[in-house]
Amino acid sequence: MNKALNIRKKQAAAGGLKPIHVTPNTYESIWGFKPSDEAHSGLAIELVSPKRRRTVVISDERRAALTVTLAAARAAKAVRLAA
Numbered sequence: 484m485n486k487a488l489n490i491r492k493k494q495a496a497a498g499g500l501k502p503i504h505v506t507p508n509t510y511e512s513i514w515g516f517k518p519s520d521e522a523h524s525g526l527a528i529e530l531v532s533p534k535r536r537r538t539v540v541i542s543d544e545r546r547a548a549l550t551v552t553l554a555a556a557r558a559a560k561a562v563r564l565a566a
Contacts (some may be wrong), residue, residue: 498526
């Protein structure tokens with residue numbers, strides 16, 4: 484993992500990101516960038532490697548069924564807690 488973090492550190496420096504806190508031995512660093520600069524923003528997103536969120540399209544019928552199931556589960560939990 485240290486090799487990957489060291490490579491990211493070198494890429495950030497080469498891309499023009501501003502070093503705020505960079506430690507030589509632990510490979511932890513904080514870099515600043517201009518959000519208005521598309522190159523800086525793109526590089527920062529690329530270096531962080533965020534995971535994409537999975538989105539699911541739910542039909543109206545399925546949403547209604549899930550609403551009923553959730554309401555029943557909440558009611559059962561309320562009964563358990565009240566007893």
